Amino acid sequence: AEGTLAVMAGGQEVEIERIRPYVLAMGQRLTRMGDVGAGQTTKLCNQIIAACSMVVMAEATRLAVNAGIDATRLPEALAGGFADSIPLQLFVPRMAKGVYEPQIGPVSIILKDLDMIADVARTNGTPLPMAGLAAQMFRLLKAARGSQADVLEVYKLSEPRRS
Structure with a gap:
């Protein structure tokens, strides 16, 4: 539109x-x-970057929170540096605040993409260890929260247990 x-x-x-x-x-x-077919493969490359970025941002946000840092201010602090990106600016504050609306998309969709990526990589012999790790993190999310869980909820996987 x-x-x-x-x-x-x-x-x-x-x-x-x-x-x-x-x-x-x-x-x-x-x-x-x-x-x-090149357009589809390019889209899959985009999805590798997006999926891995979500997992890494969740990890960085959790480290900040667990260390007592106001993780909602990470985008401000990192703006203009090598770690800055549109996803960092949009998603890290949402993760830190536990805001998952509006949804980025269900985990089932990113897993579908990551499975297609693995299939393409197998056919041309490309090792993709980071995409594989991201896929496993999203599989854990699906197991813990269901196939309709928002991808940003990957942040919840590292929540400390309350006694």
């Missing part, structure tokens, strides 16, 4: 150029990534 869609596409250059005006009516960017 806002026209901010970013499209990564695969196909012959002439075909991509033929559809460019139509795609740009819906979004701000169309990038040809290679032959047919």
Whole structure:
């Protein structure tokens, strides 16, 4: 609706150029990534980065909270540095406050993507240890909170037990 869609596409250059005006009516960017299938693989690369980032941000947020730091201020403190990102700015305060609405998406979706990523990696012999670890963290989340748990709830996995 806002026209901010970013499209990564695969196909012959002439075909991509033929559809460019139509795609740009819906979004701000169309990038040809290679032959047919390259767009899907690019989307999977995005999902590796997003999934691993969520897990790492949850870990950093938990460390801050457990050390007595106001984790809601991490984005402010890290703004402009190498760790800064849009997800850091948006999601770390939500994790620290326990706010999971509006949902980023259910854990079942990120697991579907991570399973597709593992399949692609197996077919071309690419080791993906970080994506594999992120998948296991999200499998733990699914086991603990159900398939509709929001991905940001990965932060809850490291909550200290109360006696």
